[in-house]
Structures are given as structure tokens and as C-alpha cells.
Amino acid sequence: MGNKKNVRNQREGKDELVQLVSNVNRADDVDLNRRAFIKATAGMSIALGLATIPFSIRAAIGMEEDDDAKEIIALDELPRGKSATFYYPEESDPALLIHTKSGELLAYNSACTHLMCPVFYESEKEELVCPCHKGYFDLKSGHPTAGPPQRELPRIDVEVRNGVVYAVGRQVRHG
Numbered sequence: 001m002g003n004k005k006n007v008r009n010q011r012e013g014k015d016e017l018v019q020l021v022s023n024v025n026r027a028d029d030v031d032l033n034r035r036a037f038i039k040a041t042a043g044m045s046i047a048l049g050l051a052t053i054p055f056s057i058r059a060a061i062g063m064e065e066d067d068d069a070k071e072i073i074a075l076d077e078l079p080r081g082k083s084a085t086f087y088y089p090e091e092s093d094p095a096l097l098i099h100t101k102s103g104e105l106l107a108y109n110s111a112c113t114h115l116m117c118p119v120f121y122e123s124e125k126e127e128l129v130c131p132c133h134k135g136y137f138d139l140k141s142g143h144p145t146a147g148p149p150q151r152e153l154p155r156i157d158v159e160v161r162n163g164v165v166y167a168v169g170r171q172v173r174h175g
């Protein structure tokens with residue numbers, strides 16, 4: 001009987017010791033995890049900061065990030081009221097850059113959305129015209145305004161960089 005009690009006391013003593021050690025380890029773990037988290041966060045912040053330095057330098061000296069931009073024409077070669085043809089995004093996609101009379105730069109893929117005839121800029125009336133079946137498109141939006149075309153012309157985003165006009169993206173719209 002006394003022996004059983006001794007064994008039970010020993011077991012309980014051992015359990016308490018295990019519990020104590022476990023608590024100590026858990027407290028250490030929490031502390032270690034906190035420190036590791038702070039270190040990792042600080043490390044990531046520094047890494048991100050360093051990673052943006054080249055962009056900052058490029059921005060400071062006026063250089064643009066190399067992307068899918070495609071050079072169209074020098075702006076001083078395209079007076080107001082004139083247009084220039086180019087291809088974007090592929091060499092098989094004809095496009096038209098228009099320098100409006102008010103100084104805006106607008107660009108569209110120029111294959112008519114009816115039967116693909118080339119669309120022209122009509123500077124007198126400031127509109128886009130397809131001569132094949134007398135299709136008309138709004139200059140500012142590319143929406144069809146008269147004739148058979150039902151869909152807008154895909155719009156091309158342009159940017160002027162150091163006096164040169166670039167195509168930088170395309171919006172294919174429906175409706």
C-alpha cells in the first residue's frame with residue numbers, strides 16, 4: 001500500500017516537473033518567436049527598401065522602366081490636325097495616332113470593326129472615317145457613330161517620353 005502511494009507521489013512529482021519545464025519552454029518559445037518575427041519583418045523591410053532603389057534612381061534621372069512600350073513617332077514630326085500610321089501591338093495590327101487640333105494625342109487600331117478596311121482621320125470634322133461602307137467613329141472615344149460598324153475601335157494608350165510618342169498598352173472594348 002505504502003509502496004503504491006510512493007509510486008503515485010513520484011509520478012505526480014514527475015508530471016509537475018514536466019509541466020514546469022513545458023511552461024518554461026513555452027515562454028522561451030514565445031519570446032524566441034517574437035524576436036524571430038521582429039527580425040524577419042525588419043529584414044523584409046530592408047530588402048524591400050533596397051529593391052526599390054534602382055527604381056528611385058531611374059525616376060530621379062528621368063529614365064523609364066523598360067516595358068512593352070513601342071516607339072511611334074517624334075512629337076514634333078506630327079503637327080496638330082495630322083495623323084500617323086503604325087502597328088501595335090503586333091506588326092499585323094495597323095493603328096492610327098492622331099494629334100487633334102486641340103493638342104490631344106489619341107490612338108486606335110485602325111482596322112474598321114465592320115469588315116477591316118483602314119479607318120482614316122478626317123481632320124476637317126475631327127472624326128474617324130471608314131471609306132469602304134461609310135462607317136464613322138467618334139474621335140474621342142472610338143465608338144461607332146454612323147454606318148455599318150457596331151463595335152468600338154480598340155484604343156491604344158500613348159505616352160510622350162522625351163519628345164517621342166510611345167504606344168504603351170491597348171484596351172479592347174466591346175459594346
Ligand code: FES
Pocket residue numbers: 112113114115116117130131132133134135147148149
Ligand atoms: S469595312 Fe468599314 S464600314 Fe465596312
